[in-house]
Amino acid sequence: MPRRRSPRLSTGEMEILSMLWEHGPVTLSEAHAAMEQKIGYTTVQTRLNRLVDKSLVSRNSERPAKYEAAIAEHEVTAGHLDSLLERIGDVQVVPLIAHLVSRQKLTADEIGELEALIADARSADSGSKRTVARKKKGMQR
Amino acid sequence: MPRRRSPRLSTGEMEILSMLWEHGPVTLSEAHAAMEQKIGYTTVQTRLNRLVDKSLVSRNSERPAKYEAAIAEHEVTAGHLDSLLERIGDVQVVPLIAHLVSRQKLTADEIGELEALIADARSADSGSKRTVARKKKGMQR
DNA sequence: TGACATTTACGACGCCTGTCATAATATTGG
DNA sequence: CCAATATTATGACAGGCGTCGTAAATGTCA
Numbered sequence: 001m002p003r004r005r006s007p008r009l010s011t012g013e014m015e016i017l018s019m020l021w022e023h024g025p026v027t028l029s030e031a032h033a034a035m036e037q038k039i040g041y042t043t044v045q046t047r048l049n050r051l052v053d054k055s056l057v058s059r060n061s062e063r064p065a066k067y068e069a070a071i072a073e074h075e076v077t078a079g080h081l082d083s084l085l086e087r088i089g090d091v092q093v094v095p096l097i098a099h100l101v102s103r104q105k106l107t108a109d110e111i112g113e114l115e116a117l118i119a120d121a122r123s124a125d126s127g128s129k130r131t132v133a134r135k136k137k138g139m140q141r
Numbered sequence: 142m143p144r145r146r147s148p149r150l151s152t153g154e155m156e157i158l159s160m161l162w163e164h165g166p167v168t169l170s171e172a173h174a175a176m177e178q179k180i181g182y183t184t185v186q187t188r189l190n191r192l193v194d195k196s197l198v199s200r201n202s203e204r205p206a207k208y209e210a211a212i213a214e215h216e217v218t219a220g221h222l223d224s225l226l227e228r229i230g231d232v233q234v235v236p237l238i239a240h241l242v243s244r245q246k247l248t249a250d251e252i253g254e255l256e257a258l259i260a261d262a263r264s265a266d267s268g269s270k271r272t273v274a275r276k277k278k279g280m281q282r
Numbered sequence: 283t284g285a286c287a288t289t290t291a292c293g294a295c296g297c298c299t300g301t302c303a304t305a306a307t308a309t310t311g312g
Numbered sequence: 313c314c315a316a317t318a319t320t321a322t323g324a325c326a327g328g329c330g331t332c333g334t335a336a337a338t339g340t341c342a
Contacts, residue, residue, distance in 0.1 A: 040301070042303075046302080050299080063309080093244075094255060099218075101258055101259070183333075188330075190290095
């Protein structure tokens with residue numbers, strides 16, 4: 001029973017996972033190369049193996065063993081977001097999203113997707129238009 | 142005052158800060174009470190003091206000293222989001238937002254605000270393509 | 283003022299994570 | 313087959329964090 005709950009990952013673990021998501025299955029030396037000499041060879045090894053211990057990364061039995069992420073990117077991001085929201089509590093989603101979209105330029109495609117998302121949300125919201133408590137507290141300034 | 146960049150906080154630190162954001166300045170015993178006996182008194186004390194050491198919480202000199210968050214909620218949430226995006230890369234922002242909006246029901250007002258946000262983003266997107274060039278932030282070594 | 287209560291200071295312990303060195307083992311070119 | 317190289321296994325160490333216990337200082341009240 002794969003009770004894989006989105007785990008909380010450290011930024012270091014995220015760094016490794018990101019690398020694995022970008023470059024597919026890689027050997028240790030490839031992984032090290034992908035990390036761009038930021039950290040030592042055995043450091044990558046250790047981090048990778050610890051992730052294997054946690055079943056977040058798999059390692060096959062080929063001779064130069066290949067490491068591969070065992071958890072999807074969206075699972076992790078969702079997990080992080082969840083933990084963030086849990087901790088913060090009733091955070092205002094809108095300011096958060098505002099921060100997200102202002103942080104970077106979005107492509108027209110992405111904007112289109114977002115519009116679709118909002119449209120969905122609106123249709124799902126059908127009817128419940130009562131109590132819109134004003135709880136904005138100024139995101140900026 | 143020194144402009145502090147959004148720091149990376151552990152979930153435990155977030156837990157304390159959340160408590161402080163909710164209940165204003167509190168004494169240690171009030172803080173402990175607010176934590177709902179989940180953890181020991183001195184544990185709260187230690188965690189609070191460590192946050193003070195980091196200048197994320199301030200403690201005044203009243204006799205039963207009062208602790209108060211020294212960093213705003215939006216700074217932290219934005220900071221967390223930023224670090225998350227740094228790790229993941231900017232590409233996945235749409236699924237991320239999808240998760241955000243699906244996670245909780247939005248009010249009609251909020252949906253309206255989001256629409257305005259998207260509209261702004263679209264107008265700001267005057268033909269420029271987001272470059273995925275990621276700057277490497279050389280750690281050590 | 284002396285005893286009891288509250289508040290604060292210190293210090294300890296264990297786990298996790300980042301960092302790596304070194305040793306052991308397997309692969310491979312000659 | 314052997315030595316050089318590549319790969320993998322171990323072990324170490326430090327700093328951060330969550331968890332407290334205990335001691336010291338301070339406040340309170342009869």
